[in-house]
Amino acid sequence: MKLLFCGDVLGRSGRDAIAEHVPLLRQRLGLDFVVVNGENAAHGFGITPKICEEFFDVGVDCITLGNHSWDQREIMPYLDSEPRVLRPRNYPAGTPGKGAGIYPAPRGRKVMVVQVMGRLFMDALDDPFAAVEAEMARQRLGVTVHAVIVDVHGEASSEKMALGHYLDGRASLVVGSHSHIPTADAQIFPKGTAYQTDAGMCGDYDSVIGMKKEAATFRLVRKLPGERLSPAEGPGTLCAVFVETDDATGLAKRVEPVRLGGRLAQAMPVV
Amino acid sequence: MKLLFCGDVLGRSGRDAIAEHVPLLRQRLGLDFVVVNGENAAHGFGITPKICEEFFDVGVDCITLGNHSWDQREIMPYLDSEPRVLRPRNYPAGTPGKGAGIYPAPRGRKVMVVQVMGRLFMDALDDPFAAVEAEMARQRLGVTVHAVIVDVHGEASSEKMALGHYLDGRASLVVGSHSHIPTADAQIFPKGTAYQTDAGMCGDYDSVIGMKKEAATFRLVRKLPGERLSPAEGPGTLCAVFVETDDATGLAKRVEPVRLGGRLAQAMPVV
Amino acid sequence: MKLLFCGDVLGRSGRDAIAEHVPLLRQRLGLDFVVVNGENAAHGFGITPKICEEFFDVGVDCITLGNHSWDQREIMPYLDSEPRVLRPRNYPAGTPGKGAGIYPAPRGRKVMVVQVMGRLFMDALDDPFAAVEAEMARQRLGVTVHAVIVDVHGEASSEKMALGHYLDGRASLVVGSHSHIPTADAQIFPKGTAYQTDAGMCGDYDSVIGMKKEAATFRLVRKLPGERLSPAEGPGTLCAVFVETDDATGLAKRVEPVRLGGRLAQAMPVV
Amino acid sequence: MKLLFCGDVLGRSGRDAIAEHVPLLRQRLGLDFVVVNGENAAHGFGITPKICEEFFDVGVDCITLGNHSWDQREIMPYLDSEPRVLRPRNYPAGTPGKGAGIYPAPRGRKVMVVQVMGRLFMDALDDPFAAVEAEMARQRLGVTVHAVIVDVHGEASSEKMALGHYLDGRASLVVGSHSHIPTADAQIFPKGTAYQTDAGMCGDYDSVIGMKKEAATFRLVRKLPGERLSPAEGPGTLCAVFVETDDATGLAKRVEPVRLGGRLAQAMPVV
Numbered sequence A, B, C, D: 001m002k003l004l005f006c007g008d009v010l011g012r013s014g015r016d017a018i019a020e021h022v023p024l025l026r027q028r029l030g031l032d033f034v035v036v037n038g039e040n041a042a043h044g045f046g047i048t049p050k051i052c053e054e055f056f057d058v059g060v061d062c063i064t065l066g067n068h069s070w071d072q073r074e075i076m077p078y079l080d081s082e083p084r085v086l087r088p089r090n091y092p093a094g095t096p097g098k099g100a101g102i103y104p105a106p107r108g109r110k111v112m113v114v115q116v117m118g119r120l121f122m123d124a125l126d127d128p129f130a131a132v133e134a135e136m137a138r139q140r141l142g143v144t145v146h147a148v149i150v151d152v153h154g155e156a157s158s159e160k161m162a163l164g165h166y167l168d169g170r171a172s173l174v175v176g177s178h179s180h181i182p183t184a185d186a187q188i189f190p191k192g193t194a195y196q197t198d199a200g201m202c203g204d205y206d207s208v209i210g211m212k213k214e215a216a217t218f219r220l221v222r223k224l225p226g227e228r229l230s231p232a233e234g235p236g237t238l239c240a241v242f243v244e245t246d247d248a249t250g251l252a253k254r255v256e257p258v259r260l261g262g263r264l265a266q267a268m269p270v271v
């Protein structure tokens, strides 16, 4: 199967990058399933049902969130009615929405997506290893589902990489989000799971992780509140990870970065 | 000028990667100046004078450190006698060694290197913006020094990127270290400073940020001390950032990642 | 019932304070049950089976631990054989020992003790609210158990106080540990649970939270490793919380601090 | 001299406690100088010039702030015109206001007040040890100033206690704020400096550190944003530290807690 995971979409620049590139990528790369992290889609903070619908309309199959899940409160009831939007699985019992879902892919295949949030340098949720384990325990890759994509929304590279190895041989792709910077460490781990520490942001990289650089820098230099943070508005770069799996095993045959538009060096898998 | 910055060297795998590739890179890329972050060179924890000498012998011009600076205590007196080894500039007054130096480069040129440590999710040192400013204020890029390389040893992508913009137009290269994962966001900022959020580790990537994956994962999953962490011993990848500057201005004309050996996708600038 | 909770015992000074005062307090206050936090009893780091036995010998009924639980590894197998020593309940499944126990008290009564660890500014364990809830759900205060003591081992006063209110009316005493400083906020919450944010350390207060002040201050001032931390060795103050409960309800009728010996202002309930 | 330091005033309950008790305490204890931490006076978040004036009107001589200094932005220009309001000394150069001041006391005496903010588990400011040292270096206790009061606004008990020892013999009183819970560890350190880890909050203790308990607990249990935090509105307890110094040396002869009104056990020095 051919899978694409697009990192944190940040504001208008990021949404435009999704709208422009996802339809073309679906076609050009022959994608079977597209996941987008949407936690910063609504002017940098959270996501709205309307933006979710726009993503679905351009060919997104599943949306994951993160620590910004609840910035737009109208998403809470929507999460309970729209199974294609996931929040981290390790929120406490009773949290709106779900942290995992199984979705149809072309030719009768099924894709499981799970999101967990890291705990190093982040708000303390429940154990992400146990949370992902609870979902993995119910499925068998290559048997009950044809692909498993795990979004590790986290700050620390160590925790993300440990989760990758923890799932090696049991997931098709373990990919990080939240740092808003794409990493250049795409690889297939020894037992067949594709891994990249962070997919990177879909947004304007002439910024501080997507936000206008003046206000963001002011806060760090002056230690005063200053202006409200808002998204940088230059051309966005779509940052994503492309994986090709073996349908017989669900494991990865190939993993490559995608970077399209904006300021970063462009990357596009040759198919 | 042609500059190379190699990220955190981790243990034997990382040291071997430096010894093997730096001499060839010097020649092939026509390098004028090479900086290496050595904070994890001694079995993952700190660096010794002997390892420093080995680095100098294979063509390294300057070594930077980080939060692991003091793991091998014998480095403390050495720092006071060897100006080519730098620790973060924003340690308190009275700390052994220095956080900045100006070094000779071929054809009478001079290169300033500064290291600062970020404060987000790290031990609280003094203000890295003020610390770097104190060094920048004494020099003028393209006039008193021909190149300025700033190593931002930090966890948070936001803080590193803010420091990059803060120095835009005043440094040749602002590059991050410490996360042990190379980022794919090399770019030249609007006023001419080359930037990459993290150079990545020089070490074995079949690991948890360079350490053997079993012990590192055990700690996160079980929350028990477990075995001592030690470096993974497979083939290392040298991860570095290559910058070409304009001698008239000291600003960047070109920035590209270097990845050689080991498991990661290879990258080599064409010169 | 008359209950006493003694805060973190730190090294020799703390152990001496326990040995000297607990037998007298048992008699003088007519204590029915004594809990001691022992996570720093072994030279400041962890506890050994031998020290546990010494505590039991002088009249301690139950020992709780904390983030230092595993500093002395020989405690791990002991925890599985000695139900009177508890580690935080919210460690992951598979952790040695237990986080809650029900113990006999004079005249056929039963006391439940639960320890949870806070997550703010501490290592991220599982949800302490859910963990304590899991134990509370199986008991009814005043019916199946005559008293419930909850040790909240944590850094943040907000989290401890929130846990106190969360359990108000369901526990006899919610008391904090870990800060090593006694708080002066003992009170009975509106629904009958006694509360104090921190019981304080049993140790030498001419120190930095029990450790020799020179080395501890050096680290913070100089940001260098310096000497190993070791316990201050002056006379210790026993710091504890005394609660008297109503056997019919298990709720608190009275809560008062105890401070005996050493440098702090002395406090002793009048009975 | 007779000095009083009142901890973080929280909203209406705290302001009422100040207005009611400070005038009486001035008289009854014969106070020469009163400092109040006001960082939470304005509905829990920051302070306004109007509230400052109200404090001065009831007998407050100096107001310190903290991490909530800038919650009400109108305080920024006021800080530059009113030297009796201090913000932490270790904010970066260029921050509005000052972190230290010398103020007149009865009979021609002078009192220096300094505030620094801790860095453990808090926003990273500059070194609090160096910041306080810079002020201490210009004065000599008992010679150029008759008393020195240092407010250490911080989370970690270790850092506060280390600052206390660091200043032992050079300050009259080192007292903590920010935890919103009074500690019971008032003592005079070996070289004559009075110390208490936290003065405690002036506010309603049927709360989560002064805020309404339902909303504050909801956030920790549910990990969802929930309602805005707002101050608990029950009767407040004034929490303060009383120190009597020797005018010849400026060192402490006596230190005692004050707790008046509200739910906590009352404490009043006998003079």
Ligand SMILES: [Fe+2]
Residues within 6 Å of the ligand: A008, A039, A040, A066, A178, A179, A180
């Ligand atoms: Fe994000």
Ligand SMILES: [Fe+2]
Residues within 6 Å of the ligand: A039, A066, A067, A068, A153, A177, A178
């Ligand atoms: Fe995020």
Ligand SMILES: [Fe+2]
Residues within 6 Å of the ligand: B039, B066, B067, B068, B153, B177, B178
């Ligand atoms: Fe580091």
Ligand SMILES: [Fe+2]
Residues within 6 Å of the ligand: B008, B039, B040, B066, B178, B179, B180
């Ligand atoms: Fe490192």
Ligand SMILES: [Fe+2]
Residues within 6 Å of the ligand: C039, C066, C067, C068, C153, C177, C178
């Ligand atoms: Fe502890």
Ligand SMILES: [Fe+2]
Residues within 6 Å of the ligand: C008, C039, C040, C066, C178, C179, C180
């Ligand atoms: Fe402790």
Ligand SMILES: [Fe+2]
Residues within 6 Å of the ligand: D039, D066, D067, D068, D153, D177, D178
């Ligand atoms: Fe505060």
Ligand SMILES: [Fe+2]
Residues within 6 Å of the ligand: D008, D039, D040, D066, D178, D179, D180
């Ligand atoms: Fe406060």
